[in-house]
Every structure is written in C-alpha cells, then in structure tokens.
Amino acid sequence: MVGILLVVGVVVAMFVAYNIGGSTTGPAFGPAVGADAISKTTAAALMGVFFFIGAWTLGRNVVTKLGSELVVDPGVFTLETSIAVLFFIGVALLMGNLFGVPASTSMTAVGAIAGLALAGGVLDVAVMGEILTWWIVSPVIGFWVSLIIGRYFYARLNRMVAIERSSGPLIEVDRSGAVPLPKLHRTTNRRELIGTVTVVAIGCLMAFSSGTSNIANAVAPLVGSGEVAMNPAIxxxxxAVTIGAFTIARRTLETMGSDITELPLTAAIVVASVSSTLVIFLSALGIPASFVIIATMSIVGLGWGRATRPVTVPEAVSGGESPPVTVDALAADEAGEELPPIGEEDVEDIPSPGSLFNPATTARVVLMQNIVPAIATVGSYLTFRFVPLFGL
Structure with missing residues (x-):
C-alpha cells in the first residue's frame, strides 16, 4: 500500500511540476521568441537547463523551509497528507487558468501546508511571520525600483536593448576548418547582437529564478514526509518541468503567455530583471516568493515612473501641481529618443498612468493572487481537521 501511495505522490508532484514548466516558460522566454531571437525548441531547452540549475542550487533552501521548517513536527507530512497538499496546489493552478490569471504556486503551497500545520497544531508561527513579511515587502521594493528605472533610465535602456533585425541568421557555422565553428553572420550588427543576447539572458535569469522558488511547490511535501530524498526529488x-516546457508551453510562447510579455520589449526586460533578482534573493533566504505579484507591482511602478517624468522631486514633495507627461514625450520615450529634462516636458495631451498599465487587470491579478492561496489554506485546514482519513 505504501508503495502505491508513493507512486501516486510522485505522479502528482510531477503533474504540478509539469504545469509549472508550462506556465513559466512563456513569461521567461516569450520576449526572446517574439523577437525571433531563439526558437520555441531552444526556449524549452534553456528553460529546462536553467530551471534545474536554480532548483539544484538555491531551490533546496525553499524546499527545506516548506518541508520541515514551516512545521515544528515534520511527522505531519505523511504520504496521504503530502498527496492532499499537492492536490490543493494542482487545483490552484487550474483555478488560475480558468480565470485567466496565473495563480501563485508559491503562495498556494505555503497556504496548503499552513492549513495542514494549523489542523495538526504544528505551525511554526515565527517562520510563517517571516514569510508573510517578505511577501509584503518584496512587491513594494519591486514597485519602487521599477519606478526609479522608469523615471530616470528607461529611454537610455530602450536604446541599448532594442533589437534591429538584419537579413539572414544571427549566427552561422563556419565549416572551412577541420572543426565547424559558430560565428556571427556577416550582416549581424553590434546593436542586434547586444539586444539579442540581453533578451535571451533575461529569459535564462527568469528560468533560474523560477527553479529557485518553484521546485519546492512540487516536491517539498514529499521531501518533508521523508519518503523521497532531496536530490532525487529535484x-x-x-x-517534469522540462517536459512541460517542450509541450504545453508552446502555446504560451506563441501568445507571450502573460501580461508581462505583452509589454514593450524594454519594459518586459526591466520587469523581468527586477522581479527575478528579488525572487532569487528571497530563495537564497529560503523564502518562497510569488513572481507574478512582484512582477505586477513592478509593471505598475515602471508605468508610474514613466508617466510622472514631468514632476520634479521638489514639486512632488511640496505637493505643488506639475504637468503630467504628454503623449509626445511618451512616444519619444518608446522610440528611444532623448527626452527633455525631468519636469520640462510640454503639456498637450495628458494621459493617466493607467494608460501605461491596465488598472482592472492589475486589480484582478492581485485579487486572485490572494484569494486562491486563501482558498487553499482554508480548504486544507478543513480537510485535515475534519476528515478522519488523515488522523490529525
């Protein structure tokens, strides 16, 4: 019986990891595929490689946090409870897909495990408080960092990373020697190379950050139960993540998969860089982080920073009125042209910050990102508290 349950647990964990691969490959490599920098197959391969590197290095910190430190008695993780926790995570992924909003597997995993721990009276309140604190602080950091970038550096970055497509492939193979060697195509220019390398490197960074945080969502309950060792679980x-990247992720790569990759290329790179860096930092601390929540607030901060360029710091502090950014200035920003100094744009048409990001979509994402983990927490608690099968 234990052998059958173990097989079921591994299959469910792989199903969760498979969905993680499908849902995170698009946001990571959507900009690179959309810019024709790499193919979907290459994107899937890079996703698998860098996800595994992140999981194998920093990811085990998060697995340990969820699988043993969040509960004062790891014995609460039996095979039955582990399978049930993974079930709640899988349901959360399904709910997010049905509502068109990617649910945070990290927050949902913490919620499901916390529900189990509450039902068994073994929740470590200090560890839970540390996780909740970082969940509040990290999106605020992402907002302000992105706001500063949008206000002061966006136009310059736009000129640096914009991809100019030349005729022919980016790389060609030189077969004139004994060993075939890759080299730049003769029509490839320096700006095209820098832009391509940048957008692919950011995708790899996102894949790495996903591995550091998301691997725990799939395997932490099984590792916590003691039935599966850390290394085999990773x-x-x-x-499973790699299989998901090569299969169901192809559709998300076509449509860019998320609101992040529907941004202009430079904005997508900024949001991805800020969000991934924060997720990697939190993973090093063993904190499971929600990339989507951090990225959403980074989008808001970036849009707000770009929309408030006409407001000087003294004017903002004094509360005096200052003209918001004009459409012409925003168009120049997008084109990578030099903008007037901060606070000196001409006032013609006045767009709101909401014209740079969709407030309704933002609200829906934030709402669902909190509702789904709450449902998982309550559902997990009620299940483990009142269903005799689990014996808590």
Whole structure:
C-alpha cells in the first residue's frame, strides 16, 4: 500500500511540476521568441537547463523551509497528507487558468501546508511571520525600483536593448576548418547582437529564478514526509518541468503567455530583471516568493515612473501641481529618443498612468493572487481537521 501511495505522490508532484514548466516558460522566454531571437525548441531547452540549475542550487533552501521548517513536527507530512497538499496546489493552478490569471504556486503551497500545520497544531508561527513579511515587502521594493528605472533610465535602456533585425541568421557555422565553428553572420550588427543576447539572458535569469522558488511547490511535501530524498526529488521535478516546457508551453510562447510579455520589449526586460533578482534573493533566504505579484507591482511602478517624468522631486514633495507627461514625450520615450529634462516636458495631451498599465487587470491579478492561496489554506485546514482519513 505504501508503495502505491508513493507512486501516486510522485505522479502528482510531477503533474504540478509539469504545469509549472508550462506556465513559466512563456513569461521567461516569450520576449526572446517574439523577437525571433531563439526558437520555441531552444526556449524549452534553456528553460529546462536553467530551471534545474536554480532548483539544484538555491531551490533546496525553499524546499527545506516548506518541508520541515514551516512545521515544528515534520511527522505531519505523511504520504496521504503530502498527496492532499499537492492536490490543493494542482487545483490552484487550474483555478488560475480558468480565470485567466496565473495563480501563485508559491503562495498556494505555503497556504496548503499552513492549513495542514494549523489542523495538526504544528505551525511554526515565527517562520510563517517571516514569510508573510517578505511577501509584503518584496512587491513594494519591486514597485519602487521599477519606478526609479522608469523615471530616470528607461529611454537610455530602450536604446541599448532594442533589437534591429538584419537579413539572414544571427549566427552561422563556419565549416572551412577541420572543426565547424559558430560565428556571427556577416550582416549581424553590434546593436542586434547586444539586444539579442540581453533578451535571451533575461529569459535564462527568469528560468533560474523560477527553479529557485518553484521546485519546492512540487516536491517539498514529499521531501518533508521523508519518503523521497532531496536530490532525487529535484531531478524528478526538473524533468517534469522540462517536459512541460517542450509541450504545453508552446502555446504560451506563441501568445507571450502573460501580461508581462505583452509589454514593450524594454519594459518586459526591466520587469523581468527586477522581479527575478528579488525572487532569487528571497530563495537564497529560503523564502518562497510569488513572481507574478512582484512582477505586477513592478509593471505598475515602471508605468508610474514613466508617466510622472514631468514632476520634479521638489514639486512632488511640496505637493505643488506639475504637468503630467504628454503623449509626445511618451512616444519619444518608446522610440528611444532623448527626452527633455525631468519636469520640462510640454503639456498637450495628458494621459493617466493607467494608460501605461491596465488598472482592472492589475486589480484582478492581485485579487486572485490572494484569494486562491486563501482558498487553499482554508480548504486544507478543513480537510485535515475534519476528515478522519488523515488522523490529525
């Protein structure tokens, strides 16, 4: 019986990891595929490699946090409870897909495990408080960092990373020697190379950050139960993520998969860089982080920073009125042209910050990102508290 349950648990964990691969490959490599920098197959391969590197290095910190430190008695993780927790995570992914909003697997995993711990009276309140604190602080950091970038550096970055497509492939193979060697195509220019390398590197960074945080969502309950060791669990989870990247992620790569990659290329790179860096930092601390929540607030901060360029710091502090940015200035910003100094744009048409991001979509994402983990927490608690099967 234990053998059958173990097989079921591994299959459910792989299903969760498979969905993680499908849902995160698009946001990571959508900009690179959309810019024709790499193919979908290459994107899937890079996703698998860098996700595994992130999982194998920093990811085990988060697995340990969720699988043992969040509960004062790891014995609460039996095979039955582990399978049930993974079930709640899988349901959360389904709910997010049905509502068109990617649910945070990290927040949902913490919620489901916290519900189990509350039902068994073994929740470590200090660890839970640390996680909740970082969940509040990290989106605020993402907002302000992105706001500063949008206000002071966006136009310059836009000129640096904009991809200019030349005729022919970016790389060609030189077969004149004994060993074929890759080299730049003769029509490839320096700006095209820098832009392509940048957008692909950011995708790899996002894949790495996903591995550091998301591997725990698939394998932490099984590792916490003691039935599966850390290293085999990470390997199995990494394989499942790679399969998801090569299969169901192809559609998300076509449509860019998320609101992040529907941004202009430079904005997508800024949001991805800020969000991924924060997720990696939190993973090093063992904190499971929600990339989507951080990225959403980064989008808001970036849009707000770009929309408030006409407001000087003294004017903002004094509360005096100052003209918001004009459409012409925003168009120049997008084109990578030099903008007038801060606070000196001409006032013609006045767009609101909401014209740079969709407030309704933002509200829906934030709402669902909190509702789904809350449902998982309550559902998990009620299940483990009142269903005799689990014996808590």
């Amino acid at each position: 390997i199995v989870g990494g394989i």
